[in-house]
Amino acid sequence: MMDSPEQIKTRIESAVPGAKIDIVLNGSPSQQSSLLIDKEHARQIAQFLRDDAALRLDFCSNVTGMDWLDRVVTKKVIVKKIVEGEEKEAEETQQEKIPGYLEAVYHLYSIEHKHGPIIIRMRTNDRSAEAPLPSLTPIWRSAEFQEREIFDLYGIRFDGHPDLRRILMWDEFKDYPMRKDYRDPDDYEYEPTPHDDVLERAKQHYAPRPQLDGAENITAQP
Amino acid sequence: MSDIDEELRSELQRQGIWVTSMQELYNWGRKNSIWPLQFGLACCAIEMIATAASRYDIARFGGEIFRPSPRQADLMIVAGTVTKKMAPQIVRLYNQMPDPKYVISMGACAISGGPFKQGYNVLKGIDRYIPVDVYIPGCPPRPEALLHAFMELQRKIDEQKLTGAGKAAHLDRTHPSEFPVPAFGAHDLEPAANADVFRPMKIERT
Amino acid sequence: MSPPPYLFIVIFLGVALVFPIFPLILAWMWRRFFQPPKPGAEKNATYECGVESLGEAQIQFRSQYYLYAIIFLIFDVEAVFLVPFAVAFTGLPIGAFVAILVFLLLLLEGLVWAWSKGCLDWAR
Amino acid sequence: MTTTIQTLEPAERPLQIMSSRLEGELLEVSMGPQHPSTHGVFRMNVALDGEIVRKLKPVFGYLHRNHEKIGENMSYLGSMPYTDRLDYFCSMTNNWAYALSVEKLAGIEVPERAEYLRIILAELTRLQNHASLLGFLLSDMGAWGTPLMYAFREREKILDLFESLSGSRMMCDYMRFGGCRVDASADWLAGAKKIVDAFPKFLDEFEKLIVENEILIARTQEVGKLSADLAISAGITGPMLRACGVNYDIRKVDGYGFYPRFKFRIPLGEHGDTYDRLMMRALEMRESIGILKQAFEQIPEGPIMNPKVKIRGFRPPVGEAYGRIEAPKGELGFYLISDGSPNPYRYRVRPPSFINLTILEDLCLGHTVADVMVILGSVDIVMGEVDR
Secondary structure: OOOOHHHHHHHHHHHOOOOOEEEEOOOOOOOOOEEEEOOOOHHHHHHHHHHOOOOOOOEEEEEEEEEEOOEEEEEEEEEEEEEOOEEEEEEEEEEEEEOOEEEEEEEEEOOOOOOOOEEEEEEOOOOOOOEEEEOOOOOOOOHHHHHHHHHHHOOEEEEOOOOOOOOOOOOOOOOOOOOOOOOOOOOOOOOOOOOHHHHHHHHHHOOOOOOOOOOHHHHOOO | OOOOOHHHHHHHHHOOOOOOOHHHHHHHHHHOOOOEEOOEOOHHHHHHHHHHOOOOOHHHHOOOOOEOOHHHOOEEEEEOOOEOOOHHHHHHHHHOOOOOOEEEEEOHHHHHOHHHOOOOOEOOOHHHOOOOOEEEOOOOOOHHHHHHHHHHHHHHHHOOEOOOOOEOOOOOOOOOOOOOOOEEOOOOEEOOOOOOOOOOOOOOOO | OOOOOOHHHHHHHHHHHHHHHHHHHHHHHHHHHHOOOOOOOOOOOOOOOOOOOOOOOOOOOOHHHHHHHHHHHHHHHHHHHHHHHHHOOOOOOHHHHHHHHHHHHHHHHHHHHHHHHOOOOOOO | OOOOOOOOOOOOOOOOOOOOHHHOOOEEEEEOOOOOOOOOOOEEEEEEEOOEEEEEEEEOOOOOOOHHHHHHOOOOHHHHHHHHOOOOOOHHHHHHHHHHHHHHHHOOOOOHHHHHHHHHHHHHHHHHHHHHHHHHHHHHOOOOOHHHHHHHHHHHHHHHHHHHHHOOOOOOOOEEOOEEOOOOOHHHHHHHHHHHHHHHHHHHHHHHHHOOOHHHHHHHOOOOOOOHHHHHHOOOOOHHHHHOOOOOOHHHHOOOOOHHHOOOOOOOOOOOOHHHHHHHHHHHHHHHHHHHHHHHHHOOOOOOEOOOOOOOOOOOOOEEEEEEEEEOOEEEEEEEEEOOOOOEEEEEEEOHHHHHHHHHHHHHOOOEHHHHHHHHHHHOOOHHHHHO
């Protein structure tokens, strides 16, 4: 009925020459693994997924933005090492630094064949303010508002989007609030028991503001 | 609480003479015909509509005419989460209401941000920008709680004075009937709170 | 000496004047002595659903509204002329009836022309 | 006069350029956050040519309460009461959608009785949501308040059922991962059965009120026509999609819960105009009554909670899952990414009414201002879910 991601990967590679796709496995019991597609061919891949007779993924149900910080992954690697003169495999843990990136995930369904989610992901190369990604709104109109929301809350600029503006926050807002490293303004003017993280946030984000209830001696402590 | 002593009044009433004062008549008229502004924000608005519906009838208190325009409303029920994007609009609506005007802050979100207090776009309570008369806790408060708040407001209106030092806010010239509308800033609303309206509780920090 | 016949109308006019003016005076006195008005920049701004009003209201409307207004005006005036005719209808000779018929037909012919010209149908 | 045709691609939508001065200028007006019939704080910047809508730009965000950011700093179970406040008309279906996706993420089974209870409560929610919607739509159309009173009278009865079962009228927080929190007693089921048996009488009375009403037919037929392929491309789900004749109901497509065991039909419309959308809701209420009757007979005895699920310190395995249900407003989905810690790494809600508003401009172009309100009412939006 619905073919597995591997089959779809081969079919896409045959249909869209030069498309670089790899499969992102999903550890949870839901077995919804996804296809990571490269930015350059994203539009043609999406067009193929929608118009291919067998797939007919004409319903883009959900577009999600994601923010992956820089991660350090420790991996157990079998390394051949010369130990006291002869070859031996030795287990060694390697620290591998993965630079952070922003990601847009599309869940695609087919209304004609009524088969389930094919998930495609697109990643930006860095976490800069307006990291570019190709917009898939010309192919699935349902991505119009959701891509605007990702632009508003994560800062991914979608090229080719008909009307890319902030959708949820007010237009003069500068930050991208859903990113992991976003510090929201701490207007806890009235905080009966200012415990540690509220205190840290007050000191670190803004200069200690004149707290209306005279609590500035609290926040101004060294 | 009125300045006519009660025994005299009941004695006269037994004789068939009814005594009242200008202030009582004025407050009686105002209290029993409060027109709320039709202005729901979130889930509390649905409980407000349920209160106005047939089962928890708010018409028994004279408040069932919900006026869409602030020009004809006396009471603003802030029902729901006040977000920072909505705050300037609420203050502008409050300013455009004619005196005498009252505010009921319905639900935990309107009082102090409620369950969404850690939200970056949520204002931690509407009393940062406009003076609030009655607070109702609850998430959402039951329709009976809203009716109780309505009765509380009517009791408060009943005690308003027409003349003298402690006269009602809308009658004394010095009391402002308009509050500055906050502007949208780069990170937050500017100013973050209206200093002369927002008086958080004083805490003796030992 | 019976009261002059028109006294009744004079009293009626007097009461009709006093009734609205007395509450207005009361309101003015209330405003003057009890409740001081507090106008403000924001309070007097135009109310537009809680937002500063975009664009200005005095703009140039579609010309089709102008045609509508003119046609309405014509038939309104026609109705004014018909009123005295209808009041005195029973005592009128046949000639007056023919004259008013010609008047009506002339205007009807104007309406038919306007309709056929298409200024009554509302283009989406 | 240039008339605008509904095009698929928003990019080349022909802007209404006033060619000659005969046309007159456009009046910019904002049907703003505080408006009697925008169902909450929803704003539309409308450019009017006389009475005809030429441009309509929706503005969101006035109730953006950062549900997803709070969800990321909250444990999985901690977010359950927040889901009640998403679509605050249907808290039971929100809970079910969230519970379903977490059960998919962690691979949890749900006992039979709990599945039946979930279906009963979801269909009761659908009844009161569609009844309220019809009430609001008719008051948008001018029948101010009266049909709303009828609808809310029925809604109060169903809210009494929710309150006696879960403790709260609107914010039930009733479902847990792997079952439900409280078992429904026999007389609760009897009370529910009595209310469901009395519901068709209300429906006949309501349908007599609306279906043959000429004003309603004149105001809704041929107004806001939506073509099937525009609806599919714009990701419209729920009664709006079925009103265009597309047979896509997630209860049948995914067959989640025990829906395959029940016999019910899916009403489909032909023209996709406001009248069809309105009739979809009325007919779906009848189907829900059918499902409820079958559920009351077949509900088995048994446990309502999967014993193996840990309540304290619930840590799903690393991975992601997207679970969706057929909420009364459309496809409500939760996309959860877990990194093994008690808090989700990413907590995303797929809001049906937010995405159903994508084509609001296409529906309203060329209509009069009064029709914009009727079309918005037929889209059935709740701002808690639109702005999250």
